[in-house]
Amino acid sequence: KWLSKAIETAQKKVEARNYEVRKQVVEYDDVMNDQRKVIYEQRADIMDSEAVDDVVLDMRHDTVNAIVADACPQGSYPEHWNTEALRERVRDVLGLDLPLDEWLAEDGIEPDEIELRISRLADERMEAKIGEDATIWRQVEKSVLLDRLDHFWKEHLATLDALRQVVFLRAYAQKQPINEYKQEAFGLFERMLETIREDVTRILSVSELRIPEPQGLPELPDFLTGHIDPLTGLDDSGDADGSAAQAALFGSLAGSPLGVAGEGGDAAYAAMPSSRNAPCPGGSGNTYKH
Numbered sequence: 001k002w003l004s005k006a007i008e009t010a011q012k013k014v015e016a017r018n019y020e021v022r023k024q025v026v027e028y029d030d031v032m033n034d035q036r037k038v039i040y041e042q043r044a045d046i047m048d049s050e051a052v053d054d055v056v057l058d059m060r061h062d063t064v065n066a067i068v069a070d071a072c073p074q075g076s077y078p079e080h081w082n083t084e085a086l087r088e089r090v091r092d093v094l095g096l097d098l099p100l101d102e103w104l105a106e107d108g109i110e111p112d113e114i115e116l117r118i119s120r121l122a123d124e125r126m127e128a129k130i131g132e133d134a135t136i137w138r139q140v141e142k143s144v145l146l147d148r149l150d151h152f153w154k155e156h157l158a159t160l161d162a163l164r165q166v167v168f169l170r171a172y173a174q175k176q177p178i179n180e181y182k183q184e185a186f187g188l189f190e191r192m193l194e195t196i197r198e199d200v201t202r203i204l205s206v207s208e209l210r211i212p213e214p215q216g217l218p219e220l221p222d223f224l225t226g227h228i229d230p231l232t233g234l235d236d237s238g239d240a241d242g243s244a245a246q247a248a249l250f251g252s253l254a255g256s257p258l259g260v261a262g263e264g265g266d267a268a269y270a271a272m273p274s275s276r277n278a279p280c281p282g283g284s285g286n287t288y289k290h
Contacts, residue, residue, distance in 0.1 A: 027178050031185050051138040059197040064119045072111040094122045095206045148199050156192045
């Protein structure tokens with residue numbers, strides 16, 4: 001009886017442990033599924049939209065805000081701003097050369113004013129670039145946005161899988177692995193969205209849309225068509241263009257004596273020598289002797 005009781009107790013412990021393992025697996029999967037829902041909803045909205053220019057505009061403004069915030073923190077003095085980094089980032093991402101020296105010479109210049117000016121210059125540059133190719137450019141925006149979204153989402157999934165394999169080591173520091181995983185995954189997701197916004201802005205701002213000119217059809221030589229009757233040697237194609245070049249095109253068949261009709265006009269086969277076993281020139285399929 002005590003042996004059965006010990007087996008039952010051990011079985012309950014194993015089942016409880018397996019339940020906790022499955023529960024943790026579901027909790028880890030829920031984190032990824034929540035992020036997947038957000039990405040798939042955004043992707044579906046992009047696919048259903050005729051144009052995504054409003055999304056691209058918001059991404060460009062958010063990117064400018066992030067660039068200015070990094071170089072010019074709020075509450076800091078202009079002497080402490082990293083103007084060189086701001087100049088390089090704006091040139092790299094937006095393709096703009098800023099007159100920062102003139103702006104900084106103004107009294108009371110604030111980061112919000114710099115952000116507003118950069119956004120205005122970036123919008124004017126994009127409007128000038130689009131020009132009259134608005135329809136084609138809307139397709140380019142949609143294609144670039146979907147491509148960058150899929151690319152960085154796949155990289156994010158690989159990063160989450162790697163994080164999931166090592167996050168259990170946080171337990172040695174008396175931390176709950178699942179809570180650490182949720183915090184890290186959220187931070188990675190936010191950085192992925194920032195990277196998508198910046199990369200889409202960079203591609204659309206720096207790249208130039210060039211439509212190749214339609215190529216004309218190559219000049220083709222005059223084709224000579226013809227058909228030589230194997231029985232008469234006459235050209236029965238009715239192609240007048242090939243009459244002058246028949247001899248060069250068809251060789252000896254063009255001038256074959258088989259093509260010369262007899263004096264009777266219709267009796268073209270009268271003067272043709274034929275053996276007894278030759279096929280009938282009339283086309284009956286029988287031999288000549290029959």
